[in-house]
Amino acid sequence: MQLHKDRIEREDLVLFINACLSATSQAEFYEDAKGQSLALDFLHEYVCRHYRPLYSRTLAAGINDHARARIVTELLCGADKVSKLERATEAKLVATTLARMPPQRVYRLFERVCERRVTNRRVRAVVSEWLATRDMTFDAVKYRRALRTIVGHFHLRTAGEIGRFLFERHTRDGRYETALFERWRAAHYAATSVFELPYSVAVGFARKHKIAKDEFLEKIAPMMTRSERFRTQLAAQRAEADVAPVELSKEAPTRIAQFAFALAAQERGERRDELLAAMDASVARVCDRSPMRLGRVVAVLDNSYSTVGSREKRMRPLAVTVAIDALLRSASRAYTGLWTSAPEDSRWIDVEPRGSTRLAWKVLDALEHKPELVVIVSDGYENDPPGALASVLSAYRASVDPKRTVSIVHVNPVFEAASFGAASFGPAVPMVSVRGAEDVLTALGFARFADDKATLDELARYLDGRVEAFLGSMSASQHDDREDEERSSDDAEALAARRESSSAEVSS
Amino acid sequence: MFKHSLGSVDIAGLEPRASQVWRSVRLVPLVRTKTIHGLCLARVDERDSFTVTRLGAHTAKPDRELAFLSIVPHSFVVGWGDEAEAELNQGAAFVRESDGKWFHTRGCSVKMKLRMARRASTKALRFAPQQLAIEGLLSLFFAGPEVVTRDWSERLMRRGLDPRVERALSGRALPALSEALRVFEVLDGQCGMLLYFADELFGAFVAPTPEDYRRTHESMVLDVFPAELLDYARYEAPTFRAKIDAGSARTIRELRAALDREELAWKQWTMFTASQLCRSAMVQHVYAMDGFRLERFVTTLERKGEHHAGERVVARDGTVAYLKTYRLSVAQARRAYLLRRLTEAHWDLDDAASKTRMTRGQFIDELIRFDFGWMLGPKVLHELRGR
Numbered sequence: 001m002q003l004h005k006d007r008i009e010r011e012d013l014v015l016f017i018n019a020c021l022s023a024t025s026q027a028e029f030y031e032d033a034k035g036q037s038l039a040l041d042f043l044h045e046y047v048c049r050h051y052r053p054l055y056s057r058t059l060a061a062g063i064n065d066h067a068r069a070r071i072v073t074e075l076l077c078g079a080d081k082v083s084k085l086e087r088a089t090e091a092k093l094v095a096t097t098l099a100r101m102p103p104q105r106v107y108r109l110f111e112r113v114c115e116r117r118v119t120n121r122r123v124r125a126v127v128s129e130w131l132a133t134r135d136m137t138f139d140a141v142k143y144r145r146a147l148r149t150i151v152g153h154f155h156l157r158t159a160g161e162i163g164r165f166l167f168e169r170h171t172r173d174g175r176y177e178t179a180l181f182e183r184w185r186a187a188h189y190a191a192t193s194v195f196e197l198p199y200s201v202a203v204g205f206a207r208k209h210k211i212a213k214d215e216f217l218e219k220i221a222p223m224m225t226r227s228e229r230f231r232t233q234l235a236a237q238r239a240e241a242d243v244a245p246v247e248l249s250k251e252a253p254t255r256i257a258q259f260a261f262a263l264a265a266q267e268r269g270e271r272r273d274e275l276l277a278a279m280d281a282s283v284a285r286v287c288d289r290s291p292m293r294l295g296r297v298v299a300v301l302d303n304s305y306s307t308v309g310s311r312e313k314r315m316r317p318l319a320v321t322v323a324i325d326a327l328l329r330s331a332s333r334a335y336t337g338l339w340t341s342a343p344e345d346s347r348w349i350d351v352e353p354r355g356s357t358r359l360a361w362k363v364l365d366a367l368e369h370k371p372e373l374v375v376i377v378s379d380g381y382e383n384d385p386p387g388a389l390a391s392v393l394s395a396y397r398a399s400v401d402p403k404r405t406v407s408i409v410h411v412n413p414v415f416e417a418a419s420f421g422a423a424s425f426g427p428a429v430p431m432v433s434v435r436g437a438e439d440v441l442t443a444l445g446f447a448r449f450a451d452d453k454a455t456l457d458e459l460a461r462y463l464d465g466r467v468e469a470f471l472g473s474m475s476a477s478q479h480d481d482r483e484d485e486e487r488s489s490d491d492a493e494a495l496a497a498r499r500e501s502s503s504a505e506v507s508s
Numbered sequence: 509m510f511k512h513s514l515g516s517v518d519i520a521g522l523e524p525r526a527s528q529v530w531r532s533v534r535l536v537p538l539v540r541t542k543t544i545h546g547l548c549l550a551r552v553d554e555r556d557s558f559t560v561t562r563l564g565a566h567t568a569k570p571d572r573e574l575a576f577l578s579i580v581p582h583s584f585v586v587g588w589g590d591e592a593e594a595e596l597n598q599g600a601a602f603v604r605e606s607d608g609k610w611f612h613t614r615g616c617s618v619k620m621k622l623r624m625a626r627r628a629s630t631k632a633l634r635f636a637p638q639q640l641a642i643e644g645l646l647s648l649f650f651a652g653p654e655v656v657t658r659d660w661s662e663r664l665m666r667r668g669l670d671p672r673v674e675r676a677l678s679g680r681a682l683p684a685l686s687e688a689l690r691v692f693e694v695l696d697g698q699c700g701m702l703l704y705f706a707d708e709l710f711g712a713f714v715a716p717t718p719e720d721y722r723r724t725h726e727s728m729v730l731d732v733f734p735a736e737l738l739d740y741a742r743y744e745a746p747t748f749r750a751k752i753d754a755g756s757a758r759t760i761r762e763l764r765a766a767l768d769r770e771e772l773a774w775k776q777w778t779m780f781t782a783s784q785l786c787r788s789a790m791v792q793h794v795y796a797m798d799g800f801r802l803e804r805f806v807t808t809l810e811r812k813g814e815h816h817a818g819e820r821v822v823a824r825d826g827t828v829a830y831l832k833t834y835r836l837s838v839a840q841a842r843r844a845y846l847l848r849r850l851t852e853a854h855w856d857l858d859d860a861a862s863k864t865r866m867t868r869g870q871f872i873d874e875l876i877r878f879d880f881g882w883m884l885g886p887k888v889l890h891e892l893r894g895r
Contacts, residue, residue, distance in 0.1 A: 030691055305693035341696070356526060356693040360750075364764050383693065384526040385774040387749035392767055398754035400763065 010456040013054055014449050016047045020058060020067035021443065022433030023415035027310040029317070030381060031417050039417035040070065048074045052082065056090045057463040059097050060470035062442045064435045068097050069109045076126065077118045089467075091126075096471055098130045103139070106130060107146035114153040124154050131156070140165055141184050142198045195219040199228050214241035230255070234262060248278035253326055254436040256282055257319035260349055268349065275349060279323075283330045290441045294332035294373060298366040301325055301339050302378035304357040315353070320413040321377045322348035323437030328375060331441065336369055338362045357381060360388035363408075367396070373407050375444075379414040380424055380431070390426035397428040409447045411440060512648075515791035517805055517816070521827035522700055522714060524782040526774065527747075530688035534707065534745040536782055538700030538714060544829045547800055547821065548592045549720040551727055552603045554580045554636075559608070559619045561636075563643075576624065576643045577671075580636045581678070581730040583607075586716075586821060586830065588797040589631040599632025607634060625795050625802060633795055633802065638732055638834045641817040644792055644804040645836070646672045649847040657855075659885030674840055676732035682741055686729045694725060700831070701728065702782055705740040708814070709784045714831035716821075734837030748777050785816065785833070799824055806836075809848050811864065815841040843878050857892075868892070 025037040048055045048071075059071055072094055082090065098106055110127055127150060131139075140147055140162050148166040151158060158166070165181050168174075172189065176182040184201070186193035191209040194202050199220050206216045217236045221229065221243050229246050236243045248256055260268055260275045268275070307318035325348050329335045337345055340362055341355035359382055366374050382389050393408065410424060410431040424431040430450035432443040449459050519538060527536040556579050563574040583603055587596030607628065608621040624643050625635040679685050699721050700714035710733055715721040750770040757763040787807045795802040804819040818833030836844065846864075853859035861871035872892060875881060884892070 306691065355695055356528065358526075360767055361764070364760055364767065367760055383528045385750045385771060386529070386747055387751070388767060388770060391750050391752040391770075392763060395752045395754040395757055395763060395766070396760075399758055400760060 006456040018433040019043055020063035022435050024066045026312040028414050029306045029309055035417040044070050044074055056093050057467050059093045060466040065105055069105050073109050073112050076113050076123050077116050107143045110150045111146050114149050127154055137180055141180055199224045213239040217241040249281035252438050253282045253323035254319055257323045261315040279326050283326045286438055287331050292441045296334045296371045297328055297332040297373045298336045298369045298371040299328050299375045300362045300366050303339050303351050304355055305353050307353045317413045318353050320437050324377050324440050327437050338366055356384040358384040360392045376410045380412055393428040512790040512792045515789055517789045518786040524778045527778055528692055529745050529747045530691055531684045532705055532741045532743055532745050533684050533688035534704040535692050536702040537695050537698045539697050540699045542827050544716045546592055547588050547716045547829050548596050549715050550585045550596050550600045551724050552583045552600050554582050556581050557619045559621055561621045578639055583634050584637045585628055585632055585634050587632040595629055595631040599628030602628045603634045637832045641804045641819045645806055645817045649851040677735045679729040679731045689726050706743040707746055710835050712833045714828050716829045734835055736837055748774050809845040
């Protein structure tokens with residue numbers, strides 16, 4: 001009986017962690033956003049009610065920000081029947097997660113807590129503790145609506161003019177002492193002050209004052225964070241604005257791939273060398289940070305038409321796939337990449353989403369290379385012919401290689417709402433989900449739990465280990481997570497820009 | 509009645525490949541085994557305009573002229589010759605700008621067009637897909653009795669010739685269809701598609717080249733289907749699942765052989781379901797192009813079974829360059845069948861009834877059930893019934 005219970009619990013958790021790795025409540029190629037969101041709602045509620053300790057520990061398992069925000073919301077909104085000891089760990093995990101999440105997501109999360117009408121001493125403490133680490137003046141301008149909701153809901157005290165700024169309407173002659181607030185007030189009446197505000201706030205004012213796109217982008221460039229600059233570079237190019245180009249190699253591999261696929265074919269051809277070099281540099285950086293090295297690897301990569309993704313995630317599955325290709329190439333001793341409808345070992349930049357999902361033959365080709373590890377990257381919808389790969393793999397495991405000398409892992413960049421997880425190729429291959437290619441090395445580490453071999457205890461121990469590393473790295477304030485690094489440098493940069501501009505004002 | 513010859517419908521020069529299933533829809537891609545040169549196809553959006561198409565443009569008596577009324581979602585243009593692409597562009601531009609005349613009255617706009625298939629440039633032809641075939645079907649065997657009957661003549665004098673009306677359902681009424689077309693993974697070199705709902709063939713489309721096909725793939729949602737499709741669309745499409753026996757394969761090579769066998773079985777299964785379209789048909793020649801001819805057809809009418817009407821462009825050697833079909837609903841097929849029997853029997857009820865192996869009473873019941881009761885005047889009907 002106990003054995004069954006353990007097994008069910010382990011499977012539930014593996015399913016949940018897989019969902020947390022890939023799902024983002026956005027539409028996928030085969031499914032719409034609503035279905036995705038409903039499936040996630042159910043999963044989170046179910047796991048939170050039944051396995052609360054493990055639920056909170058999932059925060060440390062390298063899951064995506066969307067899942068983190070959902071977990072923290074769930075934890076904050078229902079805290080009854082939690083033991084004291086558990087509460088302490090939970091509090092630490094929540095604080096660490098909040099400190100690492102980008103601020104816009106934290107504000108959104110707090111807003112959701114307000115929507116669910118939860119107010120208690122614990123939540124209030126968490127909120128005010130997090131707000132204490134922020135520059136409230138700046139956040140009041142950038143996240144005005146969210147901050148107003150939060151301050152109003154939790155009855156928080158605010159210093160100086162913040163209360164007046166948040167809750168009163170701006171007027172033509174109601175001047176503020178604080179320089180940033182004053183600039184924000186002035187921007188309602190004059191176009192000149194717009195360029196001294198954070199980019200996301202300035203966008204609205206630019207529309208109000210009908211500022212031309214190229215002029216706006218040129219003048220607002222110093223106020224942008226790095227990811228904002230990355231996001232607007234194509235718009236700037238189209239508007240022919242004179243903005244310094246972004247250094248691509250500093251981005252994560254998946255983002256470089258996404259950027260490359262967003263370019264028109266001709267321009268992609270022209271910038272080919274630059275993009276390839278940027279990807280190599282980016283991949284090398286990711287590999288340096290992860291100690292994991294692989295032996296002889298063959299990857300079967302799905303570039304069927306379904307990898308174009310959805311409107312919300314344009315080309316994302318293909319971008320993740322090509323980035324995984326680049327990453328594995330650099331992390332393994334010997335590597336071969338087999339594409340479903342592109343020549344063997346094509347450069348990632350030449351791959352296009354075309355044709356049907358015909359995997360079984362490619363996997364047999366891969367097995368003939370006699371590798372140590374076969375990685376199948378696909379969304380799990382196999383249609384040529386349906387069910388071929390699953391039956392080939394189970395036959396392979398049963399009669400050709402029963403001792404499992406070759407490990408086979410299915411990496412899936414897409415969450416399937418209908419089955420509360422990613423579609424898989426049957427029980428013979430463990431399946432792990434990823435959101436970005438950067439997680440693939442972590443995901444390969446997690447793959448043994450998706451297999452039937454590991455027990456629940458092992459999974460719990462694995463999570464505990466991750467929790468220790470997660471909390472420990474925080475106290476030493478060294479992030480191993482690349483995206484966090486990016487964000488903090490983002491914020492530092494923005495902060496510096498802001499200081500500069502305010503000091504300039506003081507001197508004038 | 510259109511002049512027709514007996515022919516056959518098939519998909520010569522094309523080969524079905526692995527089908528893809530989405531909910532109730534099964535799509536079978538068709539790939540060319542023989543490439544087509546000197547013919548191409550383009551689509552012009554007509555934005556669902558209500559269109560009156562005059563059938564005989566040069567008749568001496570305009571008041572007796574026939575017209576075809578319908579809502580036209582889009583037109584196709586075929587260009588041929590050595591510079592087919594250029595001709596096609598020219599033709600498409602003509603159709604977009606100056607084909608047909610608009611008449612706007614209060615609250616409604618009507619477009620007047622000339623002929624079902626009209627030349628759009630020197631070597632390009634415009635026609636409305638499926639409607640060319642449906643018009644053929646409507647006029648098929650429908651010229652009225654050859655002998656004078658009093659009722660019929662009176663009716664004609666009072667009300668004029670009753671128009672023949674058939675209704676069909678737009679593919680846009682089926683959410684599963686547009687979804688299936690969106691998620692379908694178009695193959696390299698694919699030129700056509702067979703469309704199945706719950707494993708019944710409901711449409712076929714073939715374009716001359718893969719590029720033409722990619723451009724028009726999603727426009728299949730604008731096609732019309734029989735209304736009973738709504739029933740078929742409720743069921744999940746049955747599908748093939750590959751199964752490999754673990755005991756029989758000990759090496760990778762054996763696995764590969766087993767896999768190839770499965771693929772063969774899969775292919776045969778697809779071929780078998782695709783063979784539904786290969787039928788004998790009544791074919792009418794519509795237009796001749798260099799080396800190609802545009803035809804419309806109705807599969808030979810039987811009392812029961814599925815029937816397709818469609819139009820196609822075939823090369824001299826019989827290769828299908830373009831094909832589009834419409835599946836007749838049961839009632840439509842039966843009406844066409846009854847008309848055919850009546851015509852063959854020179855509108856003699858007894859003769860027609862015996863040809864259909866029915867008693868006269870049964871035949872009359874059948875006429876009434878399928879909306880042809882008006883052909884027999886009430887008095888005649890009463891008399892015949894009484895006997």
